[in-house]
Amino acid sequence: MKILVSERAKEQLIRLGLNGQNYLRVKVVSGGCAGNTYSATIEDAMDRSERLVYQDGPLRVIADQASLLHLDGLEIDYSDDLIQGGFRLTNPKAVKTCGCGVSFQL
Template structure:
């Protein structure tokens, strides 16, 4: 069995479900990669109404994580988690493709 393209941790799934319930929206988190940030690329998270036809979709506990094909090339094999620490609470991507990152944890380079 091959590795999934991308995965969503149970902790992240719970957080997406809670946010979606508050907004009366579907529990679908879209991860996109945008140019910019202090290391070259930045992760962008938003709730989605539905997956697009070409999206890669991962599901954990009924919550979907969707990624467009261009972004998937930069995050393939990654896991999206939700972490809370002294620095705050945020979705965090563990990306095996990133050559370097930044202190804020939201941008990377390949």
């Protein structure tokens, strides 16, 4: 499984509180006009059903079994654009995305 996290995203996640003692949980959930969207939260603990899918210094990313199939190739970036700034989770393996880029289909 390959996940890429840009330096800008790493810096911002550390600013938000990722410190090596907690995790960034990434899930694929149903939603959006293309069928799926990503959810990301900072969590203090990892569930037994989850797996560590990325680690670099204090940044640890976890995912549940159902989401693992959709995370290979995931790219996490951060943009400070005035319009639609924030974290961007994209997967180059997506065969379809919605017009606003929030949802996808694999």
